[in-house]
Amino acid sequence: MTELTTMERIGLYGGGVLLLIGTVGIGLLEIALGAPHPVTGDGQVVHETLISLGVRSSIILLGLILMAAYGVTNLLSKPPADTSI
């Protein structure tokens, strides 16, 4: 793996961290802080949120946008390092 530039780090690591915060991080926080997820008689989990889905959605979306930006800038700036193909 070649050394990443600062912009690549922001796209790849920044995007990955935001994606993980939006999915795993907030999910763990909700469990830890007691957002109730009662199971109904039908076995359905009722998902009640501590942090609004709009906020969570925006964090995940920003993460995906940063990762996509990493991909596009890579495409525009240099050919792939893998010269075997």
Next chain:
Amino acid sequence: MVTNIQTTLLGRDVSFPVEESRLAYWLVMMRLIVGWWFLHAGLDKFLAWPFNASWFVGGAAAETTLGPVVTLFADGFLLTFTNIMVPLGQTLIGLGLIVGALTRLAAFFGAFLMTFFYFINGETGGWAHGVITGDLLGLLIFAMIATLGAGRVLGVDAYLAKTSFVRDHPRMRYFIG
């Protein structure tokens, strides 16, 4: 055969061995199953033509995070464009993955489409049981197929990669593989 993948992550050496036969097997499996998922979705819409996405881009999407962008496609020329491009895109993405042609390009557009499905389906009720849904997993599998260049295993891209056109245009390797 086992290959040692030499790589770093966050500045640390995280090299690891990979058994190549298993990797090739899973790349083809993922490509075929995800490819059929999209090819089926596209063909279904063509077989039941006309397809009208207005309920999705106009109705369902309006109150979601992507609403301001997606609702622009809710009428007129842009709706017609969407009505054609969604089934056409799904069909081409599915075909591309199944035959392994322009695999990375197909996977990129697959992930692009899944982004819309994930947020709009999710915010209109799909996240009732949590934010990790089949749509997000589909998006991640497209990202994995693009990252690993799955089209080179029993795919047309293995042939395309050897053509003089690709050799003369190195950036084409971002689309095949």
